[in-house]
Amino acid sequence: MSSKIFESRKLSKAEIKFRNAFERLKKNKPELLPKGTSLSQNNVAKEAGVDPSALRRSRYPELVHEIQKWLEAHKEVKTERSQRQVMLGQRSNNRDLRKRIETLTAQRDNALSRVLEAEYLIIQLNLENKSLKSRLPPIDISRFNDSNF
Template identity: 55%
Template sequence: MPVKKSAGRAEVMFREAFNRLKMHKPDRLPKGSPVSQNNVAKEAGVDPSALRSARYPELSAEIKRWVREHPQEGPPSIHKTTLSKRAATRKLRERIEALTLQRDKAAARLVNAEAEIVQLMNRVASLEAKLPQSNKVSKLSQP
């Protein structure tokens, strides 16, 4: 918005702070700070009580109008970002635990299967040894 020529130095400072907050590029406040009359004053480097509606009615109305028109605009807050990252990490940890449990169960089944194969091979060998020599299958020679 163009600044009026009769605007004082303080109002110019407030408008610049307001524009920085609208563009999500504050100098003094943390990134992601919402636009509000108090935050505009803080971004301008003054006490929030310095930006009064009675003293700067047009600017105050512009800020209120912008806040009404852009209720959810802006990057997510640091707190919300942290919470979403924690939730994602928690999901990944749970998935890792589930996969580890699945792997351990599969490994246990494999060990049991290998042990059973060894037992069955030993049993086959012992049964073959008990067979009479004449019942054993002999290989045929090729012509």
């Protein structure tokens, strides 16, 4: 790993590590982090092999400014999601779909229950209607034909 000379002033070893890590992340060729890791101030520090709190604006104001400037310039570029993020997204979608299936199944079962209750009531009412019709005395239709309508 060759260190690049970024400015005419002398850089500390830590700043050189941060700058090299920044360059590797910009090129999507990290050594410590998984490939496809998004570029952020914390990830630059992690790629440099140090705690993220080590890369502070008070210690490295120019570098932090460069990182922020690069992030602002590349805001539109959508980074690829890691396999874990994809898997978690799929799990979440599957969980939502299972919930929806359960809800729809419950709604279907409720609707089917109501349909069966309605059919049972229709059968009961038809039987009652037949029973009541059988109790009525026969109607003499000839009476209606003779009347003056």
